[in-house]
Amino acid sequence: MPENNDIKDIALADEGLARIMWADRDMPVLASIRERFEREKPLAGVRIGACMHVTTETANLMRALTASGAHVTLCASNPLSTQDDTAASLVRDFGIDVFAVAGEDADTYNRHIEAVIATDPQIIMDDGADLDTALHTKFTDKLAHVVGGTEETTTGVVRLMSMAAEGTLAYPVFNINDANTKHCFDNHYGTGQSTLDGIIRATNRLMCGRTIVISGYGYCGSGLALRAKGMGMRVIVCEVDPLKALEAHMEGYEVMPAAEAARFADVWVTVTGNCKVVDAPAFENMKDGAIVCNSGHFDSEINLVWLEEHAVKKEEIKPLVEEYTLADGRTVIVLAQGRLVNLSCAEGHPASVMDMSFANQALAAEYLYLHAGELENKVYDVPAAIDDGVARVKLETLGIAIDTLTEEQIAYMSSWNFETL
Secondary structure: OOOOOEOOOHHHHHHHHHHHHHHHOOOHHHHHHHHHHHHHOOOOOOEEEEEEOOOHHHHHHHHHHHHOOOEEEEEEOOOOOOOHHHHHHHHHHHOOEEEOOOOOOHHHHHHHHHHHHOOOOOEEEEOOOHHHHHHHHOOHHHHHHOOEEEEOOHHHHHHHHHHHHHOOOOOOEEEOOOOHHHHHHHHHHHHHHHHHHHHHHHHOOOOOOOEEEEEOOOHHHHHHHHHHHHOOOEEEEEOOOHHHHHHHHHOOOEEOOHHHHOOOOOEEEEOOOOOOOEOHHHHHHOOOOEEEEEOOOOOOOEOHHHHHHHEEEEEEEEOOEEEEEEOOOOEEEEEHHHOEHHHHOOOOOOHHHHHHHHHHHHHHHHHHHHHHHHOOOOEEEOOHHHHHHHHHHHHHHOOOOOOOOOHHHHHHHOOOOHHHO
């Protein structure tokens, strides 16, 4: 058992191990990678520093990386998403250094990131780019050790792309978020289900017959709209992208500005990755008792500062459910302090979709280490061979077979002069 850790209670490990093994049942792609890694040890001796949600699904990714021969140190990418029993099992049963405690304050959160950086990681595995940002600002002396990194989520990719554009990115990073087997499944189907799961667990409200406002109609927002509609909810979409707004309209959803949508919202979910998406104009028009929450990475999407300043009363109804009373008597209910509602109030995405996302993480880390000398300091897409390979293995585990192009068909699709075929 590693001594270098900061977790809530090692006695929780039995419960955590049972939950990790339960998730493992639904992660066959990652299990197959773990078995190969165990045989081949492609990352033997490599130091991996990870800043991710400490959940059962992440635990199985950490198991695969450890099987590869790597030394893994993990901290939380969100103060409210850590499963303390999972963290305990990772330390006791799998020898992984973990720095994560559910509900940790900002100082502890930053101290845990610093603990990962102190191990001189060679590969950075991030979810939101907090670890990358700390390395590029406060710990630049550690950059020399890093051969590259991977990034899991939209917000982190935006940060890293900005760094690359400015010429400040110090190592190559693979954009896991935009792998097809990530955003088409994790973002769309995972967020769609897990966000509603978090809202229902936190509030025990009946969803059908209510109006949900969704800010952002990307892969996450469209998946959430689909699931909300399936539960019998009226769906209103708020967008700044005209193409996405038109797409939402063509799918049969109402589209309107946030200030107008606020008059109808029973539930409001932000999934944009931006800041102050729900701001003063929306709060001023919001109907009494509206439930507001966020399923983007950071807690910046809801302007909680405005609420704090304008509320005459704030009451915790139950854990992670806070009611703000405004001067005119209206109430606004905020879930999970504006942080990720699906991970704070529920258990995050189902293991079967994280199976593909984390398979990409594991294989991208292997590719990165083997090809680091060939890569520039920029953000790369996951190689198509990895992405397609993950999809093929997933199909196999589901017992699904597909057709294969014949040589004649391949020639036809790659030729302009059909008469020669």
